[in-house]
Amino acid sequence: MTRVDIVGAGAFGTALAITLARAGREVTLWARSGADDMQAARENSRRLPGHAFPGALRVTGDIGDLTSDLLLLAVPTQRLHEVLPHLPGGARTVISCAKGIHLASGLSPCQLIARHRPGGQTGALTGPSFAADIATGLPTALTLALPDAAIGAAVQDKLSTPTLRLYRTTDVTGAELGGALKNVIAIAAGAVIGAGLGESARAALMARGFAEMRRVAGARGARDETLLGLSGFGDLVLTCTSDKSRNYRHGLALAGAVPLDAQATVEGAATAEELAAHAELETPIADAVTTLCRGEMSVQDVTETLLNRPLKPE
Structure with a gap:
């Protein structure tokens, strides 16, 4: 079974976790706070109420539980620098789901990730989407950007679902x-x-x-x-x-x-x-x-x- 780790239990991170788990992926969602409550309630009542968690979705507050070789970072751009130093090491593909420019450094999310994790494969998942639409299962199309076309094709396959269609590019x-x-x-x-x-x-x-x-x-x-x-x-x-x-x-x-x-x-x-x-x-x-x-x-x-x-x- 394909395993995916997601950092950030805001609305978008939660929505991605729900749709991927619903499509048969084994998903671990890391939350800065309230992980135990979400795991018990099987819902993110604060950020995305009304959307039940599939059985294949696990919520954790321990960042050491993130061991998949595919990591999605659904953390606001201006908070990325607080999370990146604490991510577990190891070779993995890291996909930013953040939008914007980091004001303190002037870097994009992928540039900021690469600064903290040099040598790894870093990409972006972006495009027209609202969290509630993704979680509900409404048709949504996004762009997946990775500099290596072969890795991009593999990640595209892992993250695409019957309702979430990804188009890939190498233009990060x-x-x-x-x-x-x-x-x-x-x-x-x-x-x-x-x-x-x-x-x-x-x-x-x-x-x-x-x-x-x-x-x-x-x-x-x-x-x-x-x-x-x-x-x-x-x-x-x-x-x-x-x-x-x-x-x-x-x-x-x-x-x-x-x-x-x-x-x-x-x-x-x-x-x-x-x-x-x-x-x-x-x-x-x-x-x-x-x-x-x-x-x-x-x-x-x-x-x-x-x-x-x-x-x-x-």
Whole structure:
């Protein structure tokens, strides 16, 4: 039987554990806290209530129990550095399920993992998905990025299920940047709708935001076709149009449409800050998101600034 270890019992890590165990994989899910309660209740009532654990899913609070040669890291990007030093050693493939850029180091999740675990095979699992959809068994497609095509094909086979379809690429940089950059645009999209600026304005923002994503990703070594796929365009569409997206809801809150959730993981805010700190490219939407998240300008002021930019060819 295929064995998979998952670090991080948030909603996404739990959802992956459920769907993989349901498809016959033997899954060990590590939780920072509450492991015994989850194991006893056979449910993650705090992060993903209403989704029962299959029999092949075991929850542990002991990180030493993670012995599979395939490890999924479903830990928020800004917390990865706290977990990586404690992972058991050994040769294994480590797949990041995090999106964003680590603000303290400026590294992507895979780069951060490689720094802590040099010489291992590191990849990313990313794309348009909500945890509840995966756990329910709704059809979902994701991008699996690994630099070694043969290892990528083997992992693709291990992680694909009847309802979770993986497409593989060797462009880890492009897959990670697509997942990181779309969160910035999602915050802006939420702010646009929250401020009552309309669907037409959101469509324009998404189009210009996607152009900005491709420009930034290309400058950092990504292949453009990767951004055109699930991990770029696909994820952008999902997170800019659904209030299930934490980043989109954060934008709504910045516009005053919904209460601000101080406990939510909003990776787009950190990514926008990182882009602002490395201003080698013109990134007007990311810059606008940074000023919004810092509270330096209102949505109305930011909108006026963007609309008053010089006219240019598309």
